[in-house]
Amino acid sequence: MDIGNQQRVIIVEQDTAIPEERSSSTVSDVDVDLETAAAWPLPLDLDPAPAS
Amino acid sequence: MDLAFDTDNAQRLAELREVVRRYQDRYGELEGMVDLAKANSALASRRRRFDHLAAEHQRIQKEMRSMASEVERIERWMEFCLEDVVTRTREKHAEGWSPTPVLGYRLWAVGAQCLHGVKMAWSSRKMTATCLSRGDQGEIPHTDGRCGRLGCGVYAAKSVDPLYRGFDVAGIGDVALGLVALTGKVVEHDSGYRAAEAEVIALGACFGNHVLLTADPDLVDAVIADPTLIKNEPRIEVNRQRLLEMETFVELEARRARQWISGTSSE
Numbered sequence: 198m199d200i201g202n203q204q205r206v207i208i209v210e211q212d213t214a215i216p217e218e219r220s221s222s223t224v225s226d227v228d229v230d231l232e233t234a235a236a237w238p239l240p241l242d243l244d245p246a247p248a249s
Numbered sequence: 250m251d252l253a254f255d256t257d258n259a260q261r262l263a264e265l266r267e268v269v270r271r272y273q274d275r276y277g278e279l280e281g282m283v284d285l286a287k288a289n290s291a292l293a294s295r296r297r298r299f300d301h302l303a304a305e306h307q308r309i310q311k312e313m314r315s316m317a318s319e320v321e322r323i324e325r326w327m328e329f330c331l332e333d334v335v336t337r338t339r340e341k342h343a344e345g346w347s348p349t350p351v352l353g354y355r356l357w358a359v360g361a362q363c364l365h366g367v368k369m370a371w372s373s374r375k376m377t378a379t380c381l382s383r384g385d386q387g388e389i390p391h392t393d394g395r396c397g398r399l400g401c402g403v404y405a406a407k408s409v410d411p412l413y414r415g416f417d418v419a420g421i422g423d424v425a426l427g428l429v430a431l432t433g434k435v436v437e438h439d440s441g442y443r444a445a446e447a448e449v450i451a452l453g454a455c456f457g458n459h460v461l462l463t464a465d466p467d468l469v470d471a472v473i474a475d476p477t478l479i480k481n482e483p484r485i486e487v488n489r490q491r492l493l494e495m496e497t498f499v500e501l502e503a504r505r506a507r508q509w510i511s512g513t514s515s516e
Contacts, residue, residue, distance in 0.1 A: 198367075198404070198406065198411065198412065198415035198416060198441070199399070199415075199440075200399065200404065200406065200438040200439065200440050200441030200442070200443070201438045201439025201440045201441070202398075202438060202439050203392065203398075203400075203436055203437075203438055204343075204437045204438060204439065205342060205343045205344060205345060205436075205437050206342065206344050206345070206392060206434060206435070206436055206437075207344070207345035207346070207347055207351060207434075207435045207436075207437060208344065208345070208346045208347070208433075208434060208435075209346075209347045209348075209349070209350055209351060209431065209432040209433060209434075209435055210346070210347075210348060210432075211348060211349070211350065211432060
């Protein structure tokens with residue numbers, strides 16, 4: 198029997214706590230959220246550490 | 250490691266130097282002064298080297314503290330980036346999560362030895378999927394197309410009718426129709442599901458015109474292990490009637506299961 202095209206994945210986890218509500222925030226949202234941005238002290242120097 | 254010179258020793262040396270100085274004043278040139286001068290020179294050069302290393306040690310410790318702080322900040326940033334990727338992926342693929350099983354319907358051919366699905370014989374009411382074409386690599390059922398358009402997993406239909414029509418049950422003869430609870434990774438398709446785990450929670454099975462209808466887990470297990478038990482049940486002579494009885498029973502059990510699930514989740 199052909200059950201048709203794949204639509205989506207559902208993860209069924211019985212006997213587990215309901216996970217935290219999935220946030221819809223993205224990286225770009227952080228820029229306008231001052232409180233959140235303060236938690237991540239940007240800008241970061243992501244270059245490799247200089248050789249000593 | 251905290252290194253420091255022995256102050257008692259330094260005090261003792263200072264006292265001895267003062268004695269030597271007094272003796273120089275008193276007696277002029279003394280014997281053994283050449284060795285003392287060599288020792289003085291060696292000591293001074295070691296002290297200079299020690300001071301240099303101590304300064305270097307301090308600089309390295311400061312840089313290590315700075316690096317540790319940067320690592321901590323970058324790790325927090327990375328955690329956010331990882332969560333962001335997870336969130337975006339879930340949204341893009343409309344991934345669902347459920348604390349309750351997804352319900353579906355399955356058919357088996359009934360033989361004297363076992364209930365046989367399209368690919369495999371079942372030995373109990375529970376079945377765990379394996380990928381027959383690609384092995385158990387990665388998360389099963391596969392959803393990246395590596396094992397074909399439909400792919401691996403325990404299959405179930407969203408409704409009974411397509412099963413009856415799709416498999417020509419009137420021609421097969423002895424069949425079993427089951428309501429299955431699907432758990433783990435469940436892949437929804439247009440008209441059915443593929444799941445990692447399935448458990449038969451209600452079964453309608455006919456064997457030689459006898460029909461068994463049960464939602465008792467122990468009896469379901471017993472019948473799957475020994476389908477001849479079905480012959481202890483009443484006979485229904487008309488094939489169409491047998492199929493209808495089984496369909497009505499499993500659909501009623503599905504309705505009851507959904508009511509129970511919705512009742513539980515509203516508590």
